[in-house]
Amino acid sequence: MVEFRIDKASGLPAYLQLARQVREALRLGWLKPGDRLPTVRDVVATSGVNANTVLKAYRELERAGLLEARQGSGTFVKATLGSVDPEVMDRLRAKLVDWVDEARAAGLENEDIDALVGSVLTEGERIEVP
Amino acid sequence: MTAVVETAGIAVRGLGKGYRSSVALRDCTFDLPAGRVAALVGANGAGKTTLLTVLSGLLRPDAGEFTLRPGERVAFVAQEKPVYKHLTPRVVLQLAARLNLVWDQARAQAWLERFDIPLDRRCGQLSGGQRTQVALAVAIGSRPTLLLLDEPLADLDPLARTEVMRDLLSEVADSGATVVMSTHIVTELSGVVDHLLLLAHGTLLADGDLDELLAAHVMVVGPRAQESPVRGEVLWDKHLDGQSLFLVRTPTTPVVSAPWVVRPVSLEDYVLALLSATRKGDVA
Known part of the structure; x- marks a missing residue:
């Protein structure tokens, strides 16, 4: 439920x-x-x-x-959403940990990181206007 | 989107109503499909009560006309939640049973019991919230196909508001009734209503499917600027020291470049923006 x-x-x-x-x-x-x-x-x-x-x-x-x-x-x-291979998940997570370390070292706060991730994600969803 | 076939519920054409010194409703035209749950929103004095009272059949319009579904059973709960002060809720239900051609005693009584309303205390001694529940129980018991509610939530605490809306939605999901409900509590409407009627100074500013209305607008936020970087009609703008906001009507999600961002518009954003634009009196 x-x-x-x-x-x-x-x-x-x-x-x-x-x-x-x-x-x-x-x-x-x-x-x-x-x-x-x-x-x-x-x-x-x-x-x-x-x-x-x-x-x-x-x-x-x-x-x-x-x-x-x-x-x-x-x-x-009816269908399930394909769960990602655990190994691939681990690899992605490890990369993300490195990336977050780098961002923190550069002085970014959690909010800055959120904003940055958000902007990259929405960039992928852009709809071109003629 | 596949089109869902909806039958007409209320069709309103050019409805107008004036009082001695003022105009309460001016040239209102809209369609509300049957089975919709519509929020009627607007500032005080916008004409919400007049519109509901006209639709209830209690007030004759000066201009225009409206049609309901054939055989529509209308229940109207007025803002004052009128119940006889000297009668107890139990007697109010007995009275309603005799006054209504269609009456479901079990439903009406269940409503009162669910909300712990004392059945044998005089209505005059009940709280405002409890009197609201008595008025709603009478409305529910009459098995309406069109339910008109004027500020049903105003006297209720936040928990009761949530419970009343949930139970009202369950009742109308069962019966397929159409609902028009006036309210000021815009922040609690998302997912609760599916249709919007927005009134200002007696004029309908916007109406339609809530999701479609909101999807046709974006909030564009960025550094202080004279003009929106997004093409489309600017319905509202606000300029702070270092920031400008524009509410823009646009059919597709526009592309903006940093530092500008585009945000979806919430119901609250939309309503407040449209109402404040009319208040300033500078609408084009």
């Missing part, structure tokens, strides 16, 4: 926050293929999220091929 939470101050739309939380649960193995997701009604009753918002999140995940709605029986996990 996933417990959904909405960060109301976030600029990220609520349905995308829900979709992200399902993706996280898949990545962390809390949800596995074949698992049944809480019904829209249950999510509304437990999390106080609007039914249309929950539906929109589920539809988004269905389109992404992660969930499937079965007529009359609910919404189920």
